[in-house]
Amino acid sequence: MNSHHTHPTPPRGFVLWLSVAQLISWGTLYYMFSLLLEHFERDLGLTRVNAAFAFSLALLTEGLLAFAVGRMIDHGRARAVMCAGSLLAAAGFAALAHVQNAWQLYATWIVVGAAMAGALYQPAFSLLIRRYPDDYRRAIITLTFLGGLASTVFLPLGAWLISAFGWRDSVLILAALHLLICLPIHAYWLRGEPPAQTHTPDAPRAQLRDFTRHFPFWGLATFFVLFLAITAALGAHLVTILREQGLPETWVIAIPASIGALQVAGRVLLYYTEKRLDVHWANRWIPALLPAALAVLIAASTSPWMALVFALLYGMANGMLTIVRATAMATYVSRDRAASLNGLLGVPNAIARAAAPSLLAMLWTAGGNYQLGIVTMCAASILAVAAFWMAQRRALGAATN
Secondary structure, eight states: OTGGGGOSSOOHHHHHHHHHHHHHHIIIIIIHHHHHHHHHHHHHTOOHHHHHHHHHHHHHHHHHHHHHHHHHHHTTOHHHHHHHHHHHHHHHHHHHTTOOSHHHHHHHHHHHHHHHHHHSHHHHHHHHHHHOTTTHHHHHHHHHHHHTTHHHHHHHHHHHHHHHHOHHHHHHHHHHHIIIIIHHHHHHHTOSOOOOOOOOTTSOOOOHHHHHTSHHHHHHHHHHHHHHHHHHHHHHHHHHHHHHTTOOHHHHHHHHHHHHHHHHHHHHHHHHHTTTSOHHHHHHHTTTHHHHHHHHHHHGGGOHHHHHHHHHHHHHHHHHHHHHHHHHHHHHTOSTTHHHHHHHTHHHHHHHHHHHHHHHHHHHHHHSSSHHHHHHHHHHHHHHHHHHHHHHHHHHHHHHO
16 A cells, blocks of 8 residues: 555645535536526427437446546546546537537537546545545545535526526536636646555456455445436436425425435534444445435325425435445445446446436336335335445455455
8 A cells, every 4th residue: 555645634625625626517517407408498499308318418428438537547547537527528518508409419418428427526536535545535525515515506506697698608607617617626636646556566456357256346336226226216206206295385395405405414424423433334324224214205195294304314315325335345345446346337327327217207107106116216225225235244254354
């Protein structure tokens, strides 16, 4: 573990500035689409399905590039990756201001998807794990405080920009944010990258397939894919689920809106209890909040208070599970190759995120309401937690042997 120990703990400014870039990147690349969707429909004459397909293309592109990005970061090229992400974001949004038809819209969102691969959490988490092997968990939690507020900041800001300047000028302003704020942050703060791991001849660099042959990798893979599918499906359908359960309209809007704040609250709780809690104990019980939340959602039709309990459990679970997801591969499979191993899951993760909302809609059609879908998600979450627990037990068992 040679070169790492030159940076035992992250300097405060480093993580703070990196999280400012995350706030802007998540707010623009991920959350702005929902505000732009109806403008694409109206101005380009597209159906909702055709316009929304642009975002699916972006997520798929991000997934396809995840492995290449992970490998580059494992080889000490994080600064190049994240600067390229900011440049591609600026180029994508600048081009978006001039689109006239569907194929141009799709082409720009493929560019935006490439920017996502280079500028969002995955590359940032990977570089923190490489730079601060002894303290990466706290650094990652700190990074997600601001990142978690991206929707809270950019949905109102984006809506105001569009109403004040029109959507085409607004996306030019977004391009400028990447060029003038994110790019300089990545170029300045990511200098002095620790070199790729050097190994003595008697301890050769482990091959990826050495890790993918063993259960911990597959257990974590099952957990990640199912977890992302459930959160993507809920993200798309939560408002209609709550409405169908007969909740008052104010609750229908307030509950999804509160989840962002509760995610950050979950991370704050984790940050302050981090040093006192055994990391493996925390990793064991945080995933269990997800099936608990879904079980409560099944019962939420009885009262708005149950829906509030769901929001509390789901928001906290989601906030803390981001940290578990970011660190599990490094903790239970391989710290050296965590970025590449997470990258291998890019395509299955992207397919799960893209397909899950449609699958939940199909279950709704089959059942005539959401109950079947919620029960299916609850069962899938129990399977996901079981896979995680088995992976953790195998990894810790192997470590003690």
